[in-house]
Amino acid sequence: MDRADRYRRQTVLPEIGEAGQRRFAAAHAVVIGLGALGSVTADLLARAGIGRLRLVDRDVVELVNLQRQTLYTEPDVDRPKAEVAAERLRATNGDIAIEGIAKDVHSRTVEDLVRSADVIVDGTDNLETRFLLNEVAVARSVPFVYGGAIATQGMVMSIHPPRTACFRCLTPKTPPPGTLPTCDTAGIFNALSSQVGSLQAGEVLRLLLGEPPSGDLLVVDGWIPEIQRIRVARRPDCPTCVRGEREYLGAKRSQVLASICGSDTISIDPVHRGPVDLDALGTRLGRLGAARRAGSVLLVDVEGHRVTVFADGRALIRGVADEAEARTIYAKYVGV
Ligand SMILES: [Zn+2]
Incomplete structure (x- = not known):
């Protein structure tokens, strides 16, 4: 062709x-x-x-x-x-x-x-x-x-x-x-x-x-x-496109958490963290529960939670009730 x-x-x-x-x-x-x-x-x-x-x-x-x-x-x-x-x-x-x-x-x-x-x-x-x-x-x-x-x-x-x-x-x-x-x-x-x-x-x-x-x-x-x-008309007092305020862009957070579309999954994105050696982490966590690679991520099943760790240190934590529990699981298994 x-x-x-x-x-x-x-x-x-x-x-x-x-x-x-x-x-x-x-x-x-x-x-x-x-x-x-x-x-x-x-x-x-x-x-x-x-x-x-x-x-x-x-x-x-x-x-x-x-x-x-x-x-x-x-x-x-x-x-x-x-x-x-x-x-x-x-x-x-x-x-x-x-x-x-x-x-x-x-x-x-x-x-x-x-x-x-x-x-x-x-x-x-x-x-x-x-x-x-x-x-x-x-x-x-x-x-x-x-x-x-x-x-x-x-x-x-x-x-x-x-x-x-x-x-x-x-x-x-x-x-x-x-x-x-x-x-x-x-x-x-x-x-x-x-x-x-x-x-x-x-x-x-x-x-x-x-x-x-x-x-x-x-x-x-x-x-x-x-x-x-x-x-849809522009609002004469719109904070974003008229007044130029940057409410969301200016939000400073030291550690970012976001729950994912109505699910029991929370994403933790630590700001001050470098790359993670997923193979070494997998070997360490392998002793505690099932840990395996899936493409570029590491999957760990611990205490009834599924933790998905990305190479840049971010993690998705599934099966948690709130942010505090997600932070605890992250600190315990991935480390801060
Ligand atoms: Zn606007």
């Missing part, structure tokens, strides 16, 4: 053309979160020939993800999503540069992760990370393509102030923790999450060609199905 032929079915589109394909090849997209939406978006962007793709996710693949997260298969369970997704997409398109980064996105990591991005894609599952991405996107004047999906309902919006409202204009107040439904409690219809991911990919491709953001919120009913457009 002539490799120049690879994009023929889209360069023939008058909306894209050869010039559009060159813009794709020169573009850098950062996808934050590789669940259902991020799987679909990253896959379509790789196939469309986006020249640089950075794929970021803090989590490992679980069997429950396979119902809708189309980049993963059964042998991938327990491996970091970012690593598996990068492998899969490198096999899909060897002509582009793909990075998989298994990191938590928070105020101390986000600037590095989105550096040089032409567009930031929201594949996250929580409001706090969306507010953070919204702030960093507004601060850098980079478009941010928001997407969300729960049960049979989804939303998509391209955000690029001052031409559009921002995510904070759309959601001015943070609801108290525990009041929002999560994919664990409300479920998710897999055809809907794929629709939302596809809409996001379409927005990204259009934005990279220099098309204006639609400025509308797309509200998707994946069951009926139906898509509505809702005009």
Whole structure:
């Protein structure tokens, strides 16, 4: 096959053309979160020939993800999503540069992760990370393509102030923790999450060609199905895109904890910690319980908890009731 032929079915589109394909090849997209939406978006962007793709996710693949997260298969369970997704997409398109980064996105990591991005894609599952991405996107004047999906309902919006409202204009107040439904409690219809991911990919491709953001919120009913457009106005007192406050970006935390989408898993990301020798740690912990490697991570089963340790010192701790218990397990088995 002539490799120049690879994009023929889209360069023939008058909306894209050869010039559009060159813009794709020169573009850098950062996808934050590789669940259902991020799987679909990253896959379509790789196939469309986006020249640089950075794929970021803090989590490992679980069997429950396979119902809708189309980049993963059964042998991938327990491996970091970012690593598996990068492998899969490198096999899909060897002509582009793909990075998989298994990191938590928070105020101390986000600037590095989105550096040089032409567009930031929201594949996250929580409001706090969306507010953070919204702030960093507004601060850098980079478009941010928001997407969300729960049960049979989804939303998509391209955000690029001052031409559009921002995510904070759309959601001015943070609801108290525990009041929002999560994919664990409300479920998710897999055809809907794929629709939302596809809409996001379409927005990204259009934005990279220099098309204006639609400025509308797309509200998707994946069951009926139906898509509505809702005009979202900028709020004249928006703390993020009008007043320039950096509430989430400026948050200083010495040790970062984040619970993962309604589950009993907590991610611990110690700030002052270097690389961990996972083989040595595996040998040490092997005496206490089952410890084994899964790709680039070490899995340890202790005291009824599954601890997934990453080479940079971060850990996912499953089966804990609260942050205090997660910190205790981390200190005891990984060390601080
Ligand atoms: Zn705003």
